[in-house]
Amino acid sequence: MFLGFSLNAWITIVTVVGMFTVLLFTKWRSDVVFLGAIGVLYVTGVLDAKEAFSGFSSTSVITVGVLFVIVAGLTRTGVLYWIVKHLLGTPDNYPKAVMRLMLPVAVLSSFLSNTTVVSLFVGIVKMWSRKLGISPSKLLIPLSYASGMGGVCTLIGTPPNLIISGLYEENTGVAMNILSTTIPGLFCLAVGILSVIAMRRLLPDRKSPESAFEQTGEYTVELQVPSDNPYIGMSLKEAGLYHINGGSLIEMHHFDNAPLPVNEDEIIMGGDRLIYAGQIDEIYDIAVNHDLVSADHQIFSMSEIDERRTLRTAHVNFGSSLIDKTIGSTSFEKDTNLILAAVSRHGERINQAPRDVVLRPGDTLLLLCPKNISADTSSSGNDILFYDSDDVPNIGNGTIISSVIMIAMVTLSALGIVPLLHCAFLAAAAMLLFRCCNMEQAMRAVNWEILMVFAGSAVLGLAIQKTGIAEWLANGILNVCGTNPIVVMTAICFVGTFITEFISNTAAGAIFFPIMYEAAEKLGYDPFPFLIALMISVSSSFATPIGSPTHMLVYGPGGYRFSDFLRIGLLMNIIILAANILIVNIVYPLTPLQ
Helix, strand or coil, rough: ECEEEEEHHHHHHHHHHHHHHHHHHHHCCHHHHHHHHHHHHHHHCCHHHHCCCCCHHHHHHHHHHHHHHHHHHHHCCCCCCHHHHHCCCCCHHHHHHHHHHHHHHHHCCCCCCCHHHHHHHHHHHHHHHHHCCCHHHHHHHHHHHHHHHHHCCCCCCHHHHHHHHHHCCCCCCCCCCCCCCCHHHHHHHHHHHHHHHHHHHHHHCCHHHHHCCCHHHEEEEEEECCCCCCCCEEEHHHCCCCCCCEEEEEEECCCCCEEEECCCCCCCCCCCEEEEEEEHHHHHHHHHHCCCCCCCCCCCCHHHCCCCCEEEEEEEEECCCCCCCCHHHHCCCHHHHEEEEEEEEEEEEECHHHCCCCCCCCCCEEEEEEEEEEEECCCCCCCCCECCCCCCCCCCCCHHHHHHHHHHHHHHHCCCCCCCHHHHHHHHHHHHHHHCCCCHHHHHHCCCHHHHHHHHHHHHHHHHHCCCHHHHHHHHHHHHCCCHHHHHHHHHHHHHHHHHHCCCCCHHHHHHHHHHHHHHHHCCCCCCHHHHHHHHHHHHCCCCCCHCHHHHHHCCCCCHHHHHHHHHHHHHHHHHHHHHHHHHHHCCCECCCC
């Protein structure tokens, strides 16, 4: 024993601290980091084989995996699209716009992945904001907040709810109802909406990043190589036509043939057509200095370049391997078959060669992409995230069928007729049977990285409980806060709320579950209300863009800065924490253990 901890406890502490340090300060994949942590706990003997891999057989983890298939069916049949189309309307002032936006987003996020919901809404909100004459940055943070607050309204709305309810069932043998968090969640949502409206002056008025790309024709130029050009026979690199100041060569055509891959070693021939994107004056300087002429058909829209390609906008993710690098120094374009045309930062296009721009988190990229690229799958992994979509689902019989399946699943589970996991499997099977989605779409919808993090979080929670860390922390909190249960609940929820600004809310839920559970039992109270409060607190991350995947989804499109989230988010954290503690103790009065 050292400082009251066993060797296994210290191994667990070092593993957990090391894991979160790696996640915060490196760009390693989160699923790999969690798997490595599980490996350390298993190899060192902290957990046996059954315990170390128990997360992968957890009913809550399996439920999340099956729910991905259900969401795929709802998305492919256009249920979300139909709801968005018919609910936003044309409110005549900002408070009404916030209400019309946040309420449907919260309701959808109560039953579907909030990341999926926000992904769908981002592009629509940008168009809607222009129609209303409101800056997108005034609506995109409320969009993200609504998805998080809506997610806590049901057990299936957010992963922490599922993992905490699953651990509760393992410890007590009693299953939580799917609607256990509904009333507290709705109260916090109402408080959150009113708070956003009241604090709207704290929301930034930023220029939309893609507005820098609206006049695409102004910097897209097609030039032709005359038959007497002195650079014929040279490679693009040798002629100085591959890397140019203020622009990028995005396509090359030999005569009227199909476009060639942009390669610095490609030989220049008479009649070649070179298509550049960048600063118009710099590109024409190149034309004059290299005896190039305007092509017969001047390209004003990049969509004219090739009917098989299209313009798409994306932003650089936090944790992307592209951060602090230039596209030109990486194999990004070759690996993804995407061509970088321009870069925008905080709504302003950067006036230098796009491939020479050192990228930062949240930078918006204008990319020339294959027509068939999907908005929800990117060859670039976690480096960039598309936030526009060309996928417009068909509204029809499938829309009604998938809606009925979802409603039936929630109803049967809420009434206790069929357990949640059984309902999820039946609903997923029905989605496939009635062709709301096919097998390939269903499997592609499953986010294996999230499942790995989910399973790893459950194992970390088990290790914290088994090694006595949870009991030690619970005793420490009781020594500081005394024996008042509401004070103890508030203290743990307060720490949980701010910890989840920097780590996965799933991991926060799993780590704080044993602490909250132990504290409640030591005080002699039923842990149930304590855990309901914990569910809401670990999903209430408002103050940093890295606190939630949905914040990262809106960070680039909104043209935000890191400080924008801090300014309104810190106050939101305190307000929702207070609302959480108040409503939980009203709806679920503290009950002494028998």
